[in-house]
Amino acid sequence: MTATLRSAARTLGFETNCHGMPGLIEVSAREFPASNSATSSQSTMVAPASSSPRPAAASAPAAVARRLGRFELRQLLGKSAGTMVWLAWDPRLEQELMLTLPRVQPASPAALELWQDEVRSAARLNHPNIAHVVEVGVQENWPYVAVDRALGMTLPEWLAAHPNPAPLESVGWMCHALQGMAFAHESGAAHGDLQLHHLLISENGSVRVMALAAVGQPQANPDDANRAMPLDPNRLRAHRQNAERDVLACGLLLQQLLVGQPALEEPDTALVISRLTPLGKEIVRLPWSTPHPIPEALRAIANRTTASQERQRYLSARTLLQALEGWRAAEAQDTGGPLALLLDRMRTVGHLPAMPGVGGRVSRLTSMEGQRTDEMAEQILQDMALSFELLRMVNSAQVQSTQVSGNGPVLTIRRAIALVGLNGIRSAAAQLRVWPGPLTPQGATAMERTIERVRLAGYTAQALCPGGYDPEVIYLVAVLQNLGRLLLQYHFSEEAEQIWQLMKPVPPPANAEPGTPEQPGMTEAGASYAVLGVNIETLGASVARHWGLGEDVQHMIHRLARDKAVRTPDGDADVLRTAASAANEAVDAITTLPATRIAQGIALVAQRYARSLEIGPRDLQEALQAARTALRTGKRVADVQKAKSEETTAEPDKR
Structure with a gap:
């Protein structure tokens, strides 16, 4: 290939159709000139998948022939700063292929050999959501990886004919892609330049990822890189970073499918990533105006993929896949969805x-x-x-x-x-399963702490509830308001830890100006949506319904929303619900807030419930103290309060 061709190939562009997706283009002869001369080439043929149908002979070539070695280039399907994808005709195999080439030609023979080694290694992976590779080769010193066109069309081609897919359909596609990416990452391979045109969709709606590792990995010394040991820490660190970058790219593609437009109006995910923290200062979140309404849970998942705080993002394809599949289960099965996440485990290891x-x-x-x-x-x-x-x-x-x-x-x-x-x-x-069931020692410790917190909330609710109500009922209402949290801690202990970590505030960076406030963590609902795809409250409500607890009970065991004012209770059920909610919020304050902010947190809870329960900060503090004593001694809360009252009465007036 001539120097002119080499230079022009690095700057190939493509037009877009009215939907913003790559369409048919005419590339001039000087960009990819016709070449009838003999060309040097080398390639590695990969046996085609037995399930891949052979396409019929392609139609007549375009008037201006564009060639790369033996391949006739027919259409530019997409490009990014790192790679380009061409639809090509292979006269030797008599079939259409999709060729992915790096935008920058390897700088040396060693770099070229390294590129081929990486791509061949990735091409050996066998997974239904990874596109089968037909050939890895080189034409005129330009490496390429070829995939059979019979596997399907690129997702931008599909979207050009079927714009604005429903959220459930878009999430299904991304779940397919994430299954392939998770398998690749766990096998030691990464993509490095995942774009929408690297996702192939078949006639039955199955999505495959193509062109793993085709962008190439820049190395300071390719010869040294080739000799690096497989477990070299630098290589392992680079793989982890590339895998996390792939997951971030998946998040950007998910948002693009939901919105109908690329983030920051930039279709190249690599360029968008360069503008996000920590490389840039841009913030990417789903807009409120979308072609279809986005459910709250899905919005939380999509926004977490590009969170401004790096620690809140998904770090593996498997965790993002789990969240999306949880949301799909809930959405597809309606009210039975959240319960489906627990049923299998509850049958084998019980509820607690x-x-x-x-x-x-x-x-x-x-x-x-x-x-x-x-x-x-x-x-x-x-x-x-x-x-x-x-x-x-x-x-x-x-x-x-x-x-x-x-x-x-x-x-x-x-x-x-x-x-x-x-x-x-x-x-x-x-x-019942004997303690601790399938929990690890760390999980059992966390489970024990959760149970103690829930029991403390139950006793606090007894201390707060007005007279005349059954103490056992108010205790159980407060406990059942935590049913989802208990089930989460037992059945999804690792996910529970992720949720609690996402809820923690982040202190300002060391170089921040004095007085810079800490960055708040995610809400419990947002964090549970982002990790599981469903709300913790929904899990508890679904199980309560499964147990046969009626609508009145389900109303009582649903905590009052913290972002809404507390109104005066309308009846006995509302009184019980309100007292239980206040108790749970107070226990959350003393167990999750830093010591210096606990008094302020208690005061805020008392202020929220001052009118509905006729309490102040001192009343709430005394209720918590009585609950602690009851939890420690095993006495009834009423007996603890009575003893405290008698003790106070017996004390001489010190005023």
Whole structure:
């Protein structure tokens, strides 16, 4: 290939159609001139996939022949700063191919050999979402990787004919691409220049990623790079960075599919990445005006992919894939979607693990025939898993069918004991997994902390609730407001840790000006959407519905929204819900805020609930103290409050 061709190939451009997607173009002869002379070439043929159909002979070539060695170049399908993709006719194989070439020619024979080694290594990967490579070769010192056109068309070609796909369809495509990328990353390969035109879509809607590693990896000394050991720390670090860059590119492509336009009006994902932190200062988020409404959960996932804080972004294709698949399950199956994430695990490991020694405690309880029901209920409430199992049993469809019509759901352990009897308690305990179930030691420690926090919230709710309400009911309402969090910690412990990390605020950088505020973390809802694709509250509500708890109970166990004012309760159910919400917010404040901000957090909670519960900061502090004492000693909250009141009355007036 002549020097003129080499220079022109580096600056090839393409026109766009009315949808902003690459279309048919006419490239002049001086950009890719006709060449009838013999050309030197070398290539590695890869056996075509057996499932790939052979296309019919292509139509007559264009008037101006554009050639690269033996290939007749027919259409530029897309280009970026790193690569370009051409639709070409191969007379030797008598089939259309898609050729991906780097935009910059390798600078030396060693660099050329390194490019081929990287691409051949990636071409060996076999996955349904990675495009099968037909050939890796070189024409006139220009390396290329060839993919059979029969695999499908590029996604921009598809979008030109089918613009504005529905969000569910777009997410499905990205899930296919992420499955291929996750497999490639876990196999030691990366793409390095993932663009929309590197995604192929077949007639059945399956998406494949093509041209892994085709952009090439710049090396200071290619000869040294070739001799590097496979486990060389520098190579491993470079692979991790390239994989994270691929995930960021996937996020940009997801946003482009949802919006219908590329981020920052720049179709080249590499150039957009160069303008995001930490390389640039641009911020990319989904606009509120989109061709289709974007559900809140999907918006949270898409925005996390390009979060301004690097620590909040997805670092692996597998985690982004998990979030999108969680959202797809919830969206496709409607109300059953969130529950589907848990059902398989709940069948095998239960909803929660029983606390150590549950068998012995149940034996002692059931051997004492004359023990009062309320005393038995107090002891059972110490074990959250056993309490939940009894509620599940008595509220299931089988038990409900035997109850008197109109009785409604059971929300006390006392009533559950009366319905199932001692044998029912033994049966419920036998259904439970022994502590800690499948949890790792670290997961068990986190689970134990979560349970203690939830029990503290239950006791705090008892201390806050106005007189006349059943203490056991208010305790269970406050506990059930955390059902999703408990299930998350047990069944998705790694994801739970990701969510808590995303919620943490970030201190200002060391070089920031004095007085610079810390960057806030994500909300719990936003973080859970971004990690799981569903809200934690939704998980808890779905399981509660699965257990047979009615709409009134589901209303009570849904926390009040923190971004809305607290109104005066309309009835008993609202009173219970409000007291439980206040207790949970107070416990969140003392367990998640820095020590220097706890007093301020308590004051804000008291201010929110001052009118509805007639409390102030001191009342809230005393309720928390009574709850701590009850949790530590095992006494009833009412008894702790009574003792505190008598102690205060007995003290001499010190004023």
